[in-house]
Amino acid sequence: MRKLRIGMVQQHCTADIADNIARLQGYVREAAAKGAQLVVLQELHNSLYFCQEENTKLCDLAEPIPGPSTESFGALARELGIVIVLSLFERRTPGIYHNTAVVLETDGSIAGKYRKMHIPDDPLFYEKFYFTPGDMGFQPIKTSLATLGILVCWDQWYPEAARAMALNGAELLIYPTAIGGVPTDPDWEQAQQRQAWQLVQRGHSVANGLPVITVNRTGVEPDPTGHSTGIDFWGHSFATGAQGELLTEFEKAEEGVRVVEVDLEQSEYVRRGWPFLRDRRIDAYDVLLKRYGLD
C-alpha cells in the first residue's frame, strides 16, 4: 500500500478577499492537523467567481506567478510540510491572463503549474473573456508525494484531458472547480446536471484506473449585473479510488475540510486486472484530432 492522505477544502467566498484567504489558510492548517499530506483548494479560491460578468476592471484581481499567493501559501506549505494545490487568476502580461493551478512543494517552492486548457463560456460563466486558453498542454506535475494530473473545472468534461494526463504519467487526477446552477434551470435539471458532472469524472477514474479528487465551491454568489439571481454553487466535492468508487462526498452547503486516504498502488492492481491501456487502438484514433469527422 502506498497511502496518500489528501485534504479537500470546500468553502464559500465573499467580496472580502482577505477573509476568504484567512479562512482557506485556517482550513489548510486544519487539514494538516488531521494528517493531510496534500491539500487541494477549489477553483479561483481567493475571490468570488468573478466571471459572472465581462468587466475589464476585474482583471485587477489577477496576479503574477510567482506572486502574493504563491508567497503566502508557499510559506504555509513550508511551515506545515505539505503540498498545496492552488487555483489562481494568473496575470502573465497585459492582455494575457490564465486560469492557472499551481502546485507548491513541501518546502514552499513552486513544483509546477497547469494553465486551464478547455475554457467554457455560457451565461454567468463568461470565461472566454478573461482566460487565454492554456499553452502548456496536459503535463502532470511531479512532487515529492506523487505525480499530480491537475486539471481545472471545464476540463472535467473531457475524457481526452484525463487520458492525456494518464498517458503522461499522472498518478491521480485533481480538479479544482467552480460549478453551480443558474436560476433558468429547474431543480430536476440541476440535479441531472450535477449527477452528470460526477458521472463523467468517475468515468475518467474508471477508464484510466486513477483516483479523482474534485474540489468545488459552495454558496450562492449574486450576479453583479443584477440581471439574474446569480450562481448557486453545488458543493458536493468528492473523491474516488482508482475504479471510480466514491471515497467521500461533501454536502452541497458544507463548508470545511475532509481528509481522504487514497492508495496509489490500487492503480497498478486495477490496471493489471483490466488492462485497458494495453488494448488502445492508437492506429484508429485519428478522428480525435479533428473538430468533427464528417466535414
Next chain:
Amino acid sequence: MRKLRIGMVQQHCTADIADNIARLQGYVREAAAKGAQLVVLQELHNSLYFCQEENTKLCDLAEPIPGPSTESFGALARELGIVIVLSLFERRTPGIYHNTAVVLETDGSIAGKYRKMHIPDDPLFYEKFYFTPGDMGFQPIKTSLATLGILVCWDQWYPEAARAMALNGAELLIYPTAIGGVPTDPDWEQAQQRQAWQLVQRGHSVANGLPVITVNRTGVEPDPTGHSTGIDFWGHSFATGAQGELLTEFEKAEEGVRVVEVDLEQSEYVRRGWPFLRDRRIDAYDVLLKRYGLD
C-alpha cells in the same frame, strides 16, 4: 421531440443454439409487439460465450456475413418492419475471424456492420485467441431510424471509441456485451466492477451528449475446462438519455424484453447548453495517438 423506441433483449444462453435463437426471435417479436422500432441483442447471442477456453474446434461456431443469421433475422426484421442489431462470430476467411455487430434494415437488408476494435484477453475471456481486431474503424451505421454508433463490449471502456463515433455522426451509442464475474473476485469487488462498468458508459453518454444502450447477457455459464466455476454474467442491461440519466436497468437474473424510449433531439438540447465539442483542444491531443507519453 424525435422519439425512438428501442427494444433490449437480455437472455441466458445454453449449448442448445437452436433454442437460444428461438428464444431470441420470440423476444424480438415481443419487443416489436410492444412498439420497439429498433431491437438490440446481446454480444454473441446465438451461443454460449465460447471464449472461456482456447479451442480451435470452436471456430466452427463462426459464420459468414451475409450468412444464416443475417438471413433468418433479416426475414424477421422485414416481417416486423424493424431494425435489428445482431452480434455475430464472423468467419471472414480461414484464419480471420471477427466479433462483428450487424445492423439489419427494416427491409431485411444489411445496413452495415462493425467489427469489434478493442479485443480483451483475461482469464475466461480469451478473446484475442478468436477475434482479429476490427479493421473498419469507428464508423456509425446509417439506418432509416437513426445513425447508430455500434460498439461491442470491451470497447465500452474506451472513451476514445465513444468520442470517435460521436465525431463521426452517431446519434446514439449501442453496446452489445457479455460481461460477468469470475469466482476469483469476491462479491464486493464484483459489485465495484459492475458499478465501474456502468459508470464509464454513463460517462460516455455525458461527454458526448448521446443516449447509451447496453445489452448484456445473464445466467451462469460453466467453464468447459472444469478449472473454474465459469462466468456469472451480470445482466443489468441499461439505457441512458443524452445526459447519462438512467432510463431503464434490468435486474441481474432478469430474462426478457424492455422497451425504452429515447428522444434523439435531447442531444442537441444538451450540447447547446454544455457545448463540450466546441471547446475540444485538438491542437493538444497528440498523445492520444501514442501508446504511452513518456517513452
